[in-house]
Amino acid sequence: MIDGNCGYWRSEEPRPPIEEALPHIEPLISRYNEVPVRISGRHIHISQSDLEQLYGPGYKLTKYKDLAQPGQFAARETVTVVGPEGVIEDVRILGPVRDRTQVEISGTDGYHLGVDPPVRDSGNLEGTPGIVLVGPFGAVTLREGVILAATHIHMNPEDADKLGLKNGDRVQVLVDGERDIIFNQVLVRVDKNYITEMHVDTDEANAAVIEDGDCVIIIGKVLIQ
Numbered sequence: 619m620i621d622g623n624c625g626y627w628r629s630e631e632p633r634p635p636i637e638e639a640l641p642h643i644e645p646l647i648s649r650y651n652e653v654p655v656r657i658s659g660r661h662i663h664i665s666q667s668d669l670e671q672l673y674g675p676g677y678k679l680t681k682y683k684d685l686a687q688p689g690q691f692a693a694r695e696t697v698t699v700v701g702p703e704g705v706i707e708d709v710r711i712l713g714p715v716r717d718r719t720q721v722e723i724s725g726t727d728g729y730h731l732g733v734d735p736p737v738r739d740s741g742n743l744e745g746t747p748g749i750v751l752v753g754p755f756g757a758v759t760l761r762e763g764v765i766l767a768a769t770h771i772h773m774n775p776e777d778a779d780k781l782g783l784k785n786g787d788r789v790q791v792l793v794d795g796e797r798d799i800i801f802n803q804v805l806v807r808v809d810k811n812y813i814t815e816m817h818v819d820t821d822e823a824n825a826a827v828i829e830d831g832d833c834v835i836i837i838g839k840v841l842i843q
């Protein structure tokens with residue numbers, strides 16, 4: 619704000635110790651705390667019924683290439699995303715099909731499209747903006763489903779054990795690079811089908827000067843009271 623008071627420390631109250639504003643961290647003491655990063659471009663997870671509206675009755679996704687996470691693939695199919703103020707063509711569908719359609723974009727994309735999606739964990743779509751998708755057969759108007767994907771780490775159970783982490787934990791991650799950025803509250807998702815890697819979107823990668831395949835360091839577990 620213009621007077622320099624952002625409202626965190628209200629002026630009428632004595633300022634509490636800075637520690638109260640910092641996340642409480644339990645440092646990880648492990649030599650296995652480095653994980654590789656994948657940069658996720660904008661993409662769509664699609665339901666079968668929406669796919670059929672976009673590509674025709676009975677349509678099935680076809681594989682373009684496998685992703686690092688086992689079973690996940692980039693499809694040949696793409697759609698045009700139409701927002702109130704802009705259009706993005708050739709947005710890749712990732713398979714397999716899901717129960718609900720979800721559009722994952724960057725904040726920069728949202729600015730271009732004219733939507734202002736919140737940061738959400740995958741699948742948590744309530745109250746998110748809608749958008750229009752256009753395919754070669756038809757169009758779908760989504761009532762909700764556009765998100766900025768929250769930073770997360772896919773982790774297999776063996777790696778989680780080594781680090782003392784479990785599904786749903788939040789961690790701090792250091793990008794020990796040109797900008798030395800720390801990501802706070804990174805969600806850890808543990809599943810036996812995962813290979814261990816952190817996912818960031820293109821805006822996060824640009825801000826933190828991350829290149830696809832770089833390694834980052836999990837420095838601690840965030841203790842949430």
Ligand SMILES: [Zn+2]
Binds near residue numbers: 817
């Ligand atoms: Zn992911």
